[in-house]
Amino acid sequence: MNNALSIVLFSGTEDKLHAAGTIAAGAAAMDRPVNILLMYWALDAFRADRIEKDHGLAYDAARPRFNEPVGSMGDIPWLETFRQAKEIGEVSILACSGSLAVLGLEAAHMDPLVDASGGIAAFLMAAEGSQLIFI
Amino acid sequence: MTATVAELETMTTAKVVDARGSACPGPLLEAKRSMGTVPVGSVIEIWSTDPVTKSDIGAWSAKVGHDFLGVVEGEGYDRVFVRRQK
Numbered sequence: 001m002n003n004a005l006s007i008v009l010f011s012g013t014e015d016k017l018h019a020a021g022t023i024a025a026g027a028a029a030m031d032r033p034v035n036i037l038l039m040y041w042a043l044d045a046f047r048a049d050r051i052e053k054d055h056g057l058a059y060d061a062a063r064p065r066f067n068e069p070v071g072s073m074g075d076i077p078w079l080e081t082f083r084q085a086k087e088i089g090e091v092s093i094l095a096c097s098g099s100l101a102v103l104g105l106e107a108a109h110m111d112p113l114v115d116a117s118g119g120i121a122a123f124l125m126a127a128e129g130s131q132l133i134f135i
Numbered sequence: 136m137t138a139t140v141a142e143l144e145t146m147t148t149a150k151v152v153d154a155r156g157s158a159c160p161g162p163l164l165e166a167k168r169s170m171g172t173v174p175v176g177s178v179i180e181i182w183s184t185d186p187v188t189k190s191d192i193g194a195w196s197a198k199v200g201h202d203f204l205g206v207v208e209g210e211g212y213d214r215v216f217v218r219r220q221k
Contacts, residue, residue, distance in 0.1 A: 026160045029167040030198045076161055088167050 002129035004033040009135050012041030013058045014078060020135045021081025028089025035092050035130070037123045038114065039099040046095070051079060051111045082113055092126075094118035138204045143216050146204075149177035155184045155212050162188040163195060170201065170219050178204065181215040189215050 005027040009020050020042075024034050038046055045055050076084070085091045095110050095117045107117040138146065152169045154162035162183040169179050181192060189206045192215045196203035204216035 022160055025164055029160065029163050030195055076157075076164075081160070084164050088164060 002127075004035055004126070004130040006035045006037075006123070006127035006130045006132040007135060008037050008039060008132065009042040010039045011058065011135055012043075012045035012055055013061075014055045015057050015061065016135050017042070017045055017055065018078035018081065021078045021085065022076075023133070024091060025076075025081045025085035025088070028085040028091050031089065033090040033092075034085065035094070035123065035126045037094050037096055037118065037120075039096045040103070043095055043099050043103055043105060043110070046093075046111050046114050047105070047109050048111045049109070051113075079113075086113065094123060096120065096123075138216070140205070140207055143205055143207050143214070146178055146216065148180040148216070149173040150179045152179060152181045154188070155182050157183070158185055159187055159191065161185075163191050166192055166195070166215075166217065170217070173219055175219050175221060178216055178218045181217070182209065182212050183215065184212045186213070189213050192217060 005023070007020055007024060009017075011017070020036075024036060027034050044050065082093070086093075093114050095107055095114050097117045097119055100106060100117055107114070150169050150173050152165050154165045157165070162181055162185055166179065166181045173179055181188065183189075193203045195201075196217050201220050202218035204218055206216070207214040
């Protein structure tokens with residue numbers, strides 16, 4: 001069994017980024033390697049020129065609801081959860097090259113938190129036998 | 136190995152991590168970071184107002200091989216004790 005945690009991060013809204021960052025940071029604290037593959041809207045959120053901007057909330061938030069997220073959703077904003085995860089553990093963040101192409105982006109557009117662009121085969125090889133979650 | 140409340144209250148700690156007011160995963164991340172700054176064999180004490188911290192720190196200790204010593208209830212917060220083992 002591969003001890004790593006693999007996350008396919010597809011979504012680019014504040015709430016889902018925050019959930020993914022929390023799980024990544026928790027796994028890093030537990031000494032588990034974390035492999036993150038950014039696809040589609042997550043790539044947009046990790047663009048160097050957009051990463052500090054408000055990325056809105058997921059579709060679920062459009063429905064009537066009883067609780068509103070407070071401030072930046074917890075005392076560690078989503079961006080900080082990823083920064084801390086990388087600081088305390090072995091965390092790799094790859095930009096899916098296919099999604100980059102679909103969005104008309106290049107790896108150079110990404111924030112420095114993103115390590116490199118990568119292909120799906122390399123990600124799946126690293127993820128083999130690990131837990132894999134899709135957000 | 137767990138310790139009694141009386142033992143914990145008189146225990147010498149190398150570091151107190153005040154994570155009160157921080158929600159999950161804040162206290163865990165602070166514990167992880169602080170553990171790297173104290174010598175092996177010494178004890179850190181994490182203060183948290185988040186009620187899940189004690190069980191989370193217990194799970195983390197078991198996973199990474201530290202010695203979870205126990206919890207003392209403070210006024211409105213928990214004092215969680217862990218001995219660094221590696």
